[in-house]
Amino acid sequence: MLKLEKRQSDSRLMAYLSPVIAIVATLISGSLLFLFLGHNPGEALHTFFITPLQDVYGWTELGIKVAPLVLCAMGLTLCYRAQIWNIGAEGQFIMGALGGGYCALQFLDAESSWVLVPILLAGMASGLAWGGIAALLKTRFNANEILTTIMLNYIALNLLLWAVHGPLKDPSGFNFPESAMFADAALLPLFNESYRLNISILFALFFLVVIWTLMARSWVGYQIHVMGEDAKAAKYAGFNSKVLTWVVLLACGALAGLAGVSEVTGPIGQVVPQLSPGYGYAAIIVVFLGRMHPVGILLASMLLALTFMGGEMVQIQMSLPKSLTGLFQGMLLFFLLAADLLIGYRVVFQPTSSRA
Template identity: 50%
Template sequence: MRIELKKRDSLSSLFSILSPFIALGLTLIAGVILFLFLGKDPVKALYSFFIEPLTEVWSLHELAIKAAPLILIAVGLSVCYRSNNWNIGAEGQFIIGALVGSVLPVVFHGWESPLVLPLMLIFAMIGGAAYAAIPAFLKARLNTNEILTSLMLVYVAQLLLDWTVRGPWRNPEGFNFPETRNFGDYAVLPRIIETGKAHWGFGFALIAALVLWFVMRRTLKGFEITVLGQSARAGRFAGFSDKKMVYFAFLLSGALAGLAGISEVSGAIGQLRPVISPGYGFTAIIVAFLGRLNPLGIVAAGLILALTYLGGEAAQISIGITDKVTRLFQGLLLFFVLGCDTLIHYRIRLVLGTAHKGSAA
C-alpha cells in the first residue's frame, strides 16, 4: 500500500484564504492536547500563553518589539521566496548587520553626533546585504544550493559575533562580562512614543511592508520578481535576468535582516552580547509563509509569532512550564500551515496493492 498526493482539479479560493486560520486553530487544538498531557489546565495555559500578553499596555509594547524584526526580515524573505530564491540564512544576515552597524558606537564610542544613528542603520544594511551576497554569488556563479550555503553561514555569523564580543570588542570597563560597551545616547534607536518601550524598529517594519506590498502589486519590478519565480524560462523570454534577480533578492533580504539586527541591538538591547536573537531569522521563515508571502499578511503573521515569544515567557512565569513550548508552538504552526496548503492543492489517495502506473503521463 502506498499514499499518493494527487493534484486537485480545481482550487478552492475560499480555503486558500482560510488556510492560515485553519492552521492557527489546529495549532491551538494541538496545544490543548499538549497541556493535558503535561497535566496543566489547558484553558488557563492557553489564556496565559495567547491572551494575557495582550491585556497590558507594556506587553503590547513588548509585542511590537518582538514583531519588528520578524516582520522586517520576513518581508525581505517574501521577495526571495517569490522569486524562487531560498534564503534560509536571515539569522546570519541579522547578526552580521548588527555587528557592522555597531562599529561606530563600540569602536568609535567617543564620536557623538546626530549622524551616528543613520550611519549605523546604513552600515547594518550594507553588512547584511554583503553577507547575503555570499550565497547569492555562489548560486549565480557556481550553481550551488543556496539553502545549504545560506544556512551554514548562519553558524559562521553566530561564532563570529561570539568571538568579537568575548574578544576584541569586550567592554574594558565591564568586569570581564562578554558584552560590548553600552551604546551612547546618540546610538540608541528612539522610542515611537515616550511612554512605552517600543522603538522605531516597528516603524521600519511597517514602512518596509507597505513599500514592498506596493512594489509587488503595482510595479514592473514586482512583476519581474513574480515571473522569474514562476518560470525562469519565461522570465528570460521577457528579457529579465535570473542571475541578477538572485543578487537582487538576496541583497534586499540581507539588507532588511541587517536593519532588523541593528534595530534590535540599538533599540532593545543597547549593546552587543554573544546572543542577540532568539532565532528571529528562522521564525521569520514561518512568518513569511503564514502571511502567504504577502507583505501585509506578514505584518499580521509577525504579530502572531511575536505573541508566541511573549506567551512562552508568560507561561513560564504563571504556570511554570518550560519556554521551549514557544519553539514547539512555532514548529506546530509551520507544520499546520504547510499541511493545510498541501491538502488544499492535493488530495490524498491510498493505493492498495503494488500495481504501478507505468508510463501514464
C-alpha cells in the same frame, strides 16, 4: 477510502483558510500537550496567548518583536517569490547587529542622534554583504542557497561570539562577553519614555509598504514573480535570473541587517551573544503563514511575536520551559504546510470496491 484529487484551478478560499486551519490545529495540539504535561489547557493557553497582551506594556513589547519579524519577513518574501530559498535571515540579522554595533561602538561619546544614520547604514550594509555571499555562491558556483545560507547563519553566530569575547568586549565589563553600552544618542528614539517601543516599528511598516508596492506594481517585482513561478518562462521573456537572484538576496540581507541593527540600538543597547531569539527563522513561518501578502504578514508577525512572549510568560507563571515557543512555531509551520496541500488538491471520498 479518502483520496486526493487535483483541483482544476487553485482554490483561493483554501489559500486563506489554510492558515486558520493551521492555527486551530496548533491550538488543539497545544492543549493536548499542556494536558499531557499536567496543566489545565484552558489556563495554559490563556497564559500563553492572552496574558501577555492584557496591558499597554504588553502591546508595546509586541511591537518591539513585530518590527524585526516584519523586516525579515518582507526580505524573505522577495526571495521566496523568486523561489530562492533563503534560510539566512537569521545570519543576516546577526551580521547587521554586529556591523551596526561595531559602528556604534566607534561613537561612544556621540551627542547628536545623526550618528544613527551611519550606524543603521553600517548594519544594513553588513546584512547586505552577508546576503551577497549567498548570491555569489549561487550565481557563480550554482551552490544550493538553502545549504549556503544555513551555513552562513552558523558562521555569523560564531563571528558574533568571537567578537563579544574578543575585540568588542567591554574593557571595563568585568570580563563578561558583552560590548560596552552604546551612547544614548546612538539609540533609536522611543515613542514614550515609559515603554521600550522605538521607531523600528516605523521602519518595518515603511518597508512593508515599499516591498508590497514593488511586488504588486513594478516591473522588477513582476520579473521576480515569473522567475519564481516558471524559470523557462522567465528565460523565454528574457529576464536575467542571475541579476534577479542578486537583487532579492541583497535586498533581503539589507532588510534583515536593518532589523538586526535596530535590535542592538533598540531594546538591547549593546552587543551581546544572545542577540536574536530566532527572529530570522520565525520570519520564515511568518512569510508562509501570511501568504506573502502584506496584511497577512503583519498579522502573522503579531502571532509569532506573541509566541515569543507567551513562551516567557508560561516560564514565569507556570514554570514550563521557554522552548514551548519553538514547539508552537514548529507546529504552526507543520500544520500550515499540510493544510496548504488543500489549495491545489481536494479530498474526495471514494467507496472502496470489493475487488482489489
